[in-house]
Amino acid sequence: MSELEQAPQVVEPYPLSTLRHSVAHLMASAVAKLFPGVKFGFGPSIEHGFYYDFDLAEPLSDKDLKRIEKEMRRIAKQSPELVCHEVSRDEARQRLVGQDYKLEALDLIPADEKITFFQHGDWQDLCEGPHIDRLDREFYFKLQHTAGAYWRGDEHNPMLQRIYGTAFWSEAELERHLAWLEEVRLRDHRKVGVDMDLFSSHAEAGSGFVFWHPDLGVVRRELEEFWWELHTKDGYKPVYTPHVARESLFAVSGHLENYADMMYAPMAIDEMPYRVKPMNCPGHILIYKNRGRSYRELPIRWAELGSVYRYERSGTVHGMLRVRGFTQDDAHIFCTPEQLPKEIAGVCALVDKILTTFGFEYTAYLATRPADKTIGDVEVWDRATQALRDAAAIQGLPLVLDEGGGAFYGPKIDYKIKDALGREWQNSTIQCDFNLPERFDLTYVDSDGAKKRPIMVHRAILGSMERFVGVLIEHFGGKFPFWCAPTQVAVIPIREEHADYCATLADRLTREPFRCDFMAEPVHMNKKIKEAQHRQVPFMLIAGEREQEDGTVAVRRRGTREQVVMPFEDFLELARRLKQTRALGLD
């Protein structure tokens, strides 16, 4: 949790989740009052507040939210006591006449569990509680927005109207939460992307396709360089594979059978069906299969920044975070069963190195065999899952279980990273695969001369360039670390007669090379400072008479107003160190 989002310091008589659940009830009672005939769905507390689902004839508007809030305050004053009644199943049924969803919820309660209602005033709700005792206690709430939500989260069910809200014990905490939401809004990569001219998408090109502008291209190139540097050290070699392949390849891989929903329709080339690739693995497999392989070659580690295209439903595309064409930082490791734990452990170490460079904390999840649409025997899955467990143990990496969350060809370790605002994102994944080697009949010749089956590890660390960079924009709020900032240094002369001195500074910086913007235009210095600030340039070097005489620069760090005058050579040393160490800060 970030500073803005800390848990309450004072000990309250009830947990926050209990308060929020009760406020959800309060909201539902207000809706009942204002919209006779409403049917109620579920209304739980959630991470940052609560919601309640309603089946209403008319769509709700923001105006309605204000009315509902007002009614809530009235009801809280008028009927503050929240009481619990335990009733028989028959009585419950009578109390819920006409409430179709609640009756369905009642049927979900096991026979041996008690059935309780919570009531304030003349409104009651089937609910196991717990709740706060009185609605006239001191607390602060706000209704936030409405949205559609399927009954019980199933898209085959009717859609209900959901109202989201939040509640806190103190006004200060509510204010802090609202400030946090404002910060989230300000850092939104779509907003920052426009402000800083980083990327765009176009109706002309279709939904879900990202165009990287030059400044974000710089960021991406820096990440790629960093990525290749570490991968080369870890023995990965680059491969490149085409974006399109004959459909039959994806029949062999099992994609047509299990992944067709995500794939684009075939295109005919020489009257033969071809597909745009949704994954890179079949391509790497073809390279492996191109000739016989010896155990002496293993493990083989092949990496590719491979672009893939997947159909995402229209309502799900979101900026750079959820798109239809993206580049995975993909790699496949082909190894023997004996090598597997060490290989996976090596990937875990690489993940740690990369994620911590950006200042991310992370949690690792073990995603096991899905209930349907899988290939391979259960024993094979068990072996693969155990190998992931063993590798994590080697690394001392704790795993949280994600039952049924695996890919169709194997179990995986998924990483969730936590950004500067305390939000979680899923990027890195390590997948253990015994099945594709089987389907493609991959072999190597072992020391005893026998042909044996290798194991494949699929892994992506950034996940996709698009999603990772989108998260980075929000994580840093556009303030990229020095090493990958689009412009690293802005050089600003105080008056035009200092331009020559500044030009020599800019020239030195550019030849280093640093990405340097010599702001030579004959406009007011203040305007340039404002512009550089707006573009989140890490350093401004400002020079006038004093600096020119002393061979110094006035260094202004991003986010501060102070200037530190230092010899230019000292600044060069600082910049070199920040670049070389890929430091997060500017000191």
Place this chain on the structure above:
RNA sequence: GCUGCUGUAGCUCAGUGGUAGAGCACUUCCUUGGUAAGGAAGAGGUCAUGGGUUCAAGCCCCAUCAGCAGCUCCA
């Protein structure tokens, strides 16, 4: 895909049936300024696209495209 909402200048937005607007950004001229907006003038719009209603549509209706808040699903 589904529910609701939105689409007017590069950006943020005003404009509820009768001559397309503001601030910022941009261009030009003036200003020579020591750390976040000096002054003046100018340019910029097929009001998302297509159809319909109307004497008249940015505004009302329909469709399409794109976006937003969610649901579902995911790197």
